[in-house]
Amino acid sequence: MVRSYQYRQPVKKTSRPLVLLVLAALALWLLFSPYGLWQYGQVSRERAALQQENRVLETENRQLQEEIERLQHDPQYIEEVARRHYDMLKENEILFDFNRR
Numbered sequence: 001m002v003r004s005y006q007y008r009q010p011v012k013k014t015s016r017p018l019v020l021l022v023l024a025a026l027a028l029w030l031l032f033s034p035y036g037l038w039q040y041g042q043v044s045r046e047r048a049a050l051q052q053e054n055r056v057l058e059t060e061n062r063q064l065q066e067e068i069e070r071l072q073h074d075p076q077y078i079e080e081v082a083r084r085h086y087d088m089l090k091e092n093e094i095l096f097d098f099n100r101r
Helices: 015-032 036-072 075-087
Strands: none
Touching: 015 036, 015 075
16 A cells, blocks of 8 residues: 655745734734723623622612601601700700710
């Protein structure tokens, strides 16, 4: 059995720098394009920060909703808020303030 070999032309060395240049340009584009890895990292960090802020706001909303419920339905809480925030007194009650100088 006789094998025949075909002669291959060697790869020109002038095409190698061109291939490297194209690969380098592609790598830079993947990193710094508007849809590249750099932008992806920035968007990911911004998304995480917004999710954290959203969790904080949800907690605050829940607390405010609970306070609204108490103000609408709990007379003792209304009295407490009136005394604490508005310095209101009950009838026939006297307030002594010892902190004044």
